[in-house]
Amino acid sequence: MTTEKLERPQGAAEDWTVPQDWASYTVQEHAMWDTLFERQAKMLPNRVVREFMEGLDVLRMTKLGIPDFDELSERLMKLTGWQVVAVPGLVPDRMFFEHLANRRFVAGRFIRTPEQIDYLQEPDLFHDVFGHVPLLANPIFADYMQAYGEGGLRADGLGAIDNLARLYWYTVEFGLIRQDDSLRLYGAGIVSSHGESLFALDDPSPNRLGFNIKRLMRTRYRIDDYQQSYFVINSFEDLLKQTIETDFAPLYRELQQESDLEVATILPEDRIFTKGTQAYAHAKKFA
C-alpha cells in the first residue's frame, strides 16, 4: 500500500494488472527463486504456523522454479476462491483494497538479483508469493484478507487509511501467533526474510505484545529495519472475529484524539510474551 499519488503504468489494465508473462523468466531468475525457497523451507518448519506449511503443500509450491500465477490461482480458486494477479509495482490504496475485497491478491512479477538476496527496498515476487500466498489457501485467513480489503474501502472514505494500514502491517506482514504452546511466525514480511525469521522469534530485543486492535492502530512501525514490536494473535479465528466485530468508524474517531505510540513503547496494560513460550506477564509487574 502507498499514500503516494501513482500513475497507472503503460500497458497495465484499468485495474492495474498485467500479465505475469511466466515464459519470459530466465534460468537465473528461476534459480534465484529456488535458492530463496530452499533456504526458507529448511528453516521454517518449526517456526512458522502449521497452516503456512500446509499451504505450500496443497498449492504445490514445492515444485521447482517461479510459480505460474495461473496455476496458483486455479488451485486457490478451488480451495478458497482466491486468485493471484500480477501488477507492475505499487498500486494505489483504493485499487489494492478493491482487489483484496474481491479475493484477488496482487503480486509483483520481478524477482531480486543475487546481490539483493538479503536486502530489498520494494517487495519482489519471492516476498509476495512465498510470503503471502500459502496462507490464502487457509479459509479463515482468506476471509480475513477479504475483510481487510472491505475495511480498507470504508477507511478510505473516513480518512483513516494510516490507522488501518497498521493492522495490515502488524498482522499480514509482521504477525506472530500462539500455536502448540509456543510462538510461531505467520507474517509475510517475516517468513520471506531469512534474517527476520530468526530475529522475530529468537532475539531478546523486540517486544512481543498481545494483540489488541486499538493499541496496534496507535503504534508506528519501522520500514527500514527489523520490527521493534510484534503483536501476537491467539488464532486466525480470533483475528477474523475481532476484525469483523470491531466497529471501526467510532474507533477511528477515538484514535484521532489520541497520540501515536513510538515503536518501542510498552504500556502497563500490554501482555508481554516471552520467547518460545505461551507464558506472559502484565508489564506492570516489571515496572
Ligand SMILES: [Fe+2]
Ligand atoms: Fe507484503
